[in-house]
Each structure stands twice: as structure tokens, then as C-alpha cells.
Amino acid sequence: MAPFLLFLFPLLGLSFGEISSKIGINYGRLGDNLPSANRSIELLKAMNAGRVKLYDADPEILKLLSGTNLQVSIMVPNNEISTIASDQTKADEWVRNNVLPYYPETMIRYLLIGNEVLSYNSSDQDRQMWYDLVPAMSKIKSSLKSQNITNIKVGTPLAMDALQSTFPPSKATFRADISDTVMAPMLRFLNRTKSFFFIDVYPFFPWSSNPGNISLDFALFRGNSTMEYTDPGTGLVYTNLLDQMLDSLIFAMTKLGYPNIRLLITETGWPSSGDIEQPGANIHNAATYNRNLIHRMVAKPPLGTPARPGVVIPTFIFSLFDENQKTGPGTERHWGKRPLEDYEPLPEEQNNRPYKGAVWCVVAKGVSVNDEELGSAVNNACIAGNASGTCDALSPGKECYEPVALTRHASYAFSSYWAKFRSQGATCHFNGLAEQTSLDPSHGSCKFPSVIF
Structure with missing residues (x-):
């Protein structure tokens, strides 16, 4: 049974045809345990998905x-944007290499420039x-125009952090640092070319960061x-968080x-698993x-949003597979749709409330790893955290030796490093070698550092 079917068909009672007209799937490939490209495309075809989104222009x-x-x-990778921006011949070359060999036999309909570019601000x-x-x-x-290709829409997918504020929707504005310099010319381009405003929108994130105030x-x-919310500026009534987020973009x-x-x-989507301190990331909620x-996006007539009722919103669900080589918090590796036979019946809801207590970071159970790889990870953690005494307790004669x-x-080493540097962005991942636990691994006089939530 194909991944993703769990969340589509048995629970929905929808036919392939009803889904295929509007729903697309993101096909990310940051994993070392994924099916072949050929098998993956066969899965998409078996689903009768209407669209597929790639994060590159992979020839195979x-x-x-x-x-x-x-x-x-x-998609044009982020690292090629500036080169293309400064040289029309580079843009021509990109189209010649990545579009013309496949179009029109491959139905390329969207060409996205970069991915969440406005979310990067470190340099x-x-x-x-x-x-x-x-x-x-x-x-x-x-x-594209020079090649007489007129049915490929060009744009760029943005994250919701392009907005300065989103609540209430009628008060939403774009960030001050991009509003006039980036967003205004971008909107002018999208309007002139009759393209879309492409947006990555996840209700999971605002809810999980504020579960006490958002149902x-x-x-x-x-x-x-x-549970309805009425926008005081417009009188529009909202029954779900996604509509609020989308309308904030419309008002901005x-x-x-x-x-x-x-x-x-x-x-868009919902994670099926995550770290201990990430509430609501479970299979039940994802399903x-x-x-x-999907019920909303395939409704006939179209539902739209309160600010734009009756308007079709093309949608790509994230994602076809879990991607175990993604970095960051645990949810980053758990957006894929899993085989139906793994989850019958659907598990009950769990971890919907924020975790309170200590968490440690230890070597993951069931991970096949050689001593050289694990030793290298330990050395990296100890060297990176040397100034903070990350591994002092492991020295000969010390309490954890x-x-x-x-x-x-x-x-x-993993637990100590994570505890000391989590506030600076460290995660309990270590290239897939580590996992979180709420069970204290300390022994005797050796006390493992932990993170308290």
C-alpha cells in the first residue's frame, strides 16, 4: 500500500478522481531509506495525485x-539565484538545461525560484x-517567453515569517525589512504575469508554540x-486556523x-512524530x-476563505516520505505519510499537551552504526564543547569515565552537549545517532546533564 494513502482514502471516502483535481504532493528526497525514483513516481500515479512538487529539476x-x-x-536552488539574477544568459542556460529537455512531455507548470529565501537572514x-x-x-x-512557453507560472515559495503580524488577519502586514524593497516588486511581478503567491503554511507551528491560547x-x-473567531476589523468569521493564516496574506x-x-x-501538513517537547506531533493529528x-480543498463548490469565498486554492501536501537526513527538531523528519498497514486502527491522540520535566539525549535504540561513526560523533561533540567542559566528566578518573x-x-557526550548548547540551536540528532528520553540515564555518581521543560 502506498505511503500517504492512510490519510487520504480510508478516512475520507473520497475517490481518486475527486482528489486528483486539486491536491498535489511534495516529493522531498533528504533520506537514505527512500524508495527509488521510479517506485516513487509509481506511487504518485497510483494515488492519482494531480501534481508533484520537486525541490530541484532532477533529470531522472x-x-x-x-x-x-x-x-x-x-525549483531553482537558492545558491543559483544571484547568478541568474545578474545574467540573462545564465537564466537562458538554466531553462535550456532544466526545462527544454523535458517540456512539454513532462507537464512542468510551475517554476519556483528558491525555497523560503526570505527566511534566511544570517549573512x-x-x-x-x-x-x-x-x-x-x-x-x-x-x-521561458523566448521559447514560446507561456503556461509555466514563475514565483517563489515563502514562509509565513514574511509577515510582520498575522493576527487579526485584517491587521496583517509584511515585515518592514522586506515590504517595500522585496514584496512590492514581487507582487508587481506576480500580478503582471498572472502568477500565484506561493506560500508554505503550517497551522501546526503557531498552535504548538501557543497551545494554551489556540484550540x-x-x-x-x-x-x-x-470556537469561531470574528475579526474585529472586518467582521469576517473564522472557524479554523489555516483560513486565518491565508487571509492574513491576502490583507497584507x-x-x-x-x-x-x-x-x-x-x-502544508502536520507532523506524525517529533521531539518529546513538541506537543501534538502524532499520527492521529496528522491524519x-x-x-x-482535503475535504476543504476538494469541496464542490469551492470553499475558499472568508476573505475570498468560493475561490479554488491549489494545494501541495507535505510530504510524500519521512526524510531522515533532515536536520533540526524531530518534527523535521516526520512529515511523510506512512503505509496503511502500519496503523490500523488509527492510534489514539497523545502528547497534545506540552511536556513538563527533564529530557536527556542518548544514543538511539535500533540504530545500526559502527564504532568509528559513533566515536567520530563523540569527538565532534566533545571538541565543539571543549571550552564549556562538555566532556570533562568522561576523563579518566572522573565520575562518568x-x-x-x-x-x-x-x-x-550527546546529552551534555545538547543541554549546554540547545539555547544556541543545538538539537538531539547528531546525524541520526541520538534520540531523546525522559528516563534518566544517570548511574551512580555520574549525573547526565538534561534539559528542563
């Missing part, structure tokens, strides 16, 4: 998509890429009349003079979110 996959009925979205190079976005979009569009039912489309665009640019959801999302076992030493 684009060839495999030739002759299918799948509309395809391809001058990142910020320069902001200003290169629209020039790159314009040059790619010109390249889980509101985030999962399970709201009722007692309207404030810049572009009230009619269509929305396309490039990513519920995707089921109810005995017993001399690589797995025990690695667990201490």
Missing part, C-alpha cells in the same frame, strides 16, 4: 514524469539573495460555533495595492489534519 525524475498526467513544479549574502529574487524571477520568465480543534479543522497584499493575486499552497484539509563503553560515553 523529470524523465520518469514524462507522459504522466501529473503537473510538475520544479549579507542571505540578504543580497532577497533583492535578487525578483530579478531572477523576471529573467527566468523572459527565458487544537481550531488548528485541525474540528472547530464548532463555540491588499495593503500594498494587490488584492487579487491568487494563493497557491506549496506546503485528522490532512483528512479535513567508568564503565568504559563507547555507547555510554556517547550518550553522556
